[in-house]
Amino acid sequence: MVIGGDAAGMSAASQARRMRGPDELEIVAFERGHFSSYSACGIPYWVGGEVAGRDELIARTPEEHRERSIDLRMRTEVTELDVAGGRVRSRELDTGTEVWTSYDKLVIATGARPVRPRIPGIDAPGVHGVQTLDDGQALLDSLAATQGRRAVVVGAGYIGVEMAEALIRRGYEVTVVNRGPEPMSTLDPDMGRLVHESMTGMDITMVDDAEVTKILTGDDGRARAVATTSDEYPADVVVLGIGVRPETSLARSAGLPLGEHGGLLTDLAMRVRGHENIWAGGDCVEVLDLVSGRERHIALGTHANKHGQVIGTNAGGGYATFPGVVGTAVSKVCDLEIARTGLREKDARRAGLQYVSATIESTSRAGYYPGAAPMTVKMIAERRTGRLLGVQIVGREGAAKRVDIAAVALTAGMTVDQMTALDLGYAPPFSPVWDPILVAARKSSAAVRRG
């Protein structure tokens, strides 16, 4: 039995089905929404018009799952989990019908819920989250119904900056209001500053260090402005891109173990700790950060799919593990590319690690090759050992996916000195003769030697 019909849950169901036929394993899945197996990460591109329609974001429809003998029950919310009794209570949202259903094996994939600050006006028409396909449709409907062209995005993490791009593409004047000192708090502030400057260069109004206190509404009840402690920003539409928290209220009520970020805690086989027959994956779990050795919460489709794969294999009687993450993330805002992996400076401090850092500027291609775009790479290495701790990149075309080099190096526990010798692909259309990652590794390595 699977609770949650999106990436983690349905990957688990599909993989379990690959392992065991319908005569061996019955699979029931509950999804409270209208859609299954869709790419929430694609919503900004649908809103921005780069993706033509909602259906393109749906990897597999409920009908397709059912054809594979997965009994997927849509618009059906699980309202209670009885672990001792091995059963769940579910409610059909359209009819209100409630039933208890027993399970032998349970997969919890309840996802995440967006953070909605409890401020006046937050529920007014014209204020939109972008977590689900329903949210995306509501936002598009709202945009179509509005004459005005002023949009305020609250939050400057990856959802916020992607939504800023989407609204720019739709022809809006965009203001991004952000609590932190710089946008993209997943980067160190010195790298976030580069994002701020680039976004300002795209005619996006960037407001940092700003706490939103209220959504002001007009006579019609619709949002008309976003107020901070010091200012007001007129808005014909407000988009919330503040981030998400694990959706674990069901698990919490059932007494399952949660971590400090509110996510379910699992073992390496994605089994909920202490429970032989319950697995959990996707946005509702915490994952081991291989660099810091601590648990983190990261809501990202690529992890959810991997979790589902591991869970489905194990629940289907095979064996697989999810070793953890290094914290890789890539985003873009128009032609700006932003990437990070591993620890920021403050993560390193929090983990008790002493470090050196080095920042370099290079280009995506040989300097003489057309389209060579500037790129800033920051590299953080452990003091004394020289072990790579993290990399952040801000640049243009060819910047973001270079972070994968560092992601593999982190996974392998390489030192920055070892990285200086990496045999990376070189040809003038693809890289300078010293790839930017190598340049950063050389500078970091020198910093480690100096102490």
Next chain:
Amino acid sequence: MVIGGDAAGMSAASQARRMRGPDELEIVAFERGHFSSYSACGIPYWVGGEVAGRDELIARTPEEHRERSIDLRMRTEVTELDVAGGRVRSRELDTGTEVWTSYDKLVIATGARPVRPRIPGIDAPGVHGVQTLDDGQALLDSLAATQGRRAVVVGAGYIGVEMAEALIRRGYEVTVVNRGPEPMSTLDPDMGRLVHESMTGMDITMVDDAEVTKILTGDDGRARAVATTSDEYPADVVVLGIGVRPETSLARSAGLPLGEHGGLLTDLAMRVRGHENIWAGGDCVEVLDLVSGRERHIALGTHANKHGQVIGTNAGGGYATFPGVVGTAVSKVCDLEIARTGLREKDARRAGLQYVSATIESTSRAGYYPGAAPMTVKMIAERRTGRLLGVQIVGREGAAKRVDIAAVALTAGMTVDQMTALDLGYAPPFSPVWDPILVAARKSSAAVRRG
């Protein structure tokens, strides 16, 4: 003292100068050509018109080196190396003056020479190599002087295919005549086939399995066609892109140790084996292949620069090593991207390794995201252990540099099963939710399990 004023030699000189000032270390460098420190890899793009002029390919002029107290003697060929006497004889090519100069420490960076098959007509006007800036200028002059628009490229390795692109850009009808069963023999033939098909789709005439026997000349003595054992291909210009061999005649005469590919053999500090005070690097040396454990010859600017860095550090009294390569190479032909790292199937067999291979098709971005381009990834893993042995990629935008992920994994000795869990950057503009490398790793891992 440095023999050879290009990437490896001048990187070594520059790095040694950074370590030791002119009062501590005198540096003399000999270069027989007209240019120092230039990007030979950029020549196809200069010929193709993407790079405006020759000077853009020059990283540092002789004058710039001299300003840093490096006594760079241009147009001066070293004609003899007296290892026992610790001296070299050099000749100024313009005056014929010969002198002996003593050294305490010697760096050999004599580069590579292009393969020129000994066939009739090979030296006729209109037949061009593209190894040096002088070669590039001669080819451009030849193109300017020719009315005809038919070009034949001999060889379909990376130089051959890059020159095919350059000539297409210049508006030529291009025929590529190639000895092997498919172009890009650095790939397995099944992947080379994809290159063949793509190049044919670019209106390039691809002739495989063809041995060039003769360059036919006209009444004016100029090349007019390329003859193979079975056919003739009319040509207004012929470009040789057959590859290179280490230029080690000087080293051979001096009795220095050469490997089976004709390159100098060094230790990990890039010291010529058995010689405390002689280093060698760049295209004239063999390097350790970390995957097969054997020596290889790879002529590539990025290695030359790394060698120079290591040599300069050591010659300057510091300590650095070059651990070896995994054999990464990336190339492009118009919008086709080609990449490889590690071993091909035949390399694995030659190294005594048993392997499984898996080939997958995926896309560079989320399937629904604009510009998502198809990509074929072949992955080779050792039987039983599952250790990654090699990856080959043929695709469009975003394909080539993904090979870096595999290059790092190879360096770290990862298994393909470990690779399935890599935390690679995911967002719809940059990758499907399963990066193509992860898809290939999953399929390879399944192949390893099946045995």
